[in-house]
Amino acid sequence: MNYQALNREKLYSGPVFDLARVRMRLPNGRERDYDLVEHDNSVTIVPVDARGQVYFVNQHRVGSDSMLLELPAGMLEAGEDPPEGARREIREEIGMDAEQIIPLGGFYLAAGYSNEYLFAYLARGLFASPLDPDEDEFIDLVTMPVETALEKALAGEFHDGKTLAALFLAMPYIKPKEE
Secondary structure (H helix, E strand, C coil): CCCEEEEEEEEEECCCEEEEEEEEECCCCCEEEEEEEEECCEEEEEEECCCCEEEEEEEEECCCCEEEEECCEEECCCCCCHHHHHHHHHHHHHCEEEEEEEEEEEEECCCCCECCEEEEEEEEEEEECCCCCCCCCCCEEEEEEHHHHHHHHHCCCCCCHHHHHHHHHHHHHHCCCCC
16 A cells, blocks of 8 residues: 655644644545644653562543553653663652663554654663652652552553553563463
8 A cells, every 4th residue: 555645734843742734645546634743752661670569650641630550651852762761761750770671662652643652661670770750740659569460451450551561561571480
């Protein structure tokens, strides 16, 4: 199938994302406009300590108008390497760095209307190394055993897509061995 971008017009520019209208030629020759949220790429991290505890953050999210229990995550800074962004985010959000940052994969968060790509990592060998949090972040730290986190994911108790996806990507690394 042959899709062709004909034009891109910036409609809005903000501190977190821009909004563009993209004119596309479709495979049947017709043209159509699409709205595109242009967003910097991001990272999410599954931090697991030596005791098998997974670290989560509980914070208010404007999109859900509620508190959401999520894995630590954030946008990459300009020119920042994704593994380094993962380290920075866990230092800001849970006050820890990691001996190992293991890539789990990546995915688009909402490819139907956004170009944001998210890199997922497993963080192991956690040690204290806090950075100041972002000025607009008011986070409660929550830990739970790996088994509990996976049970909650499978039971649909997390309502954040990146948290679910990253936990499932991490399963081969963190799932307790069956006796």
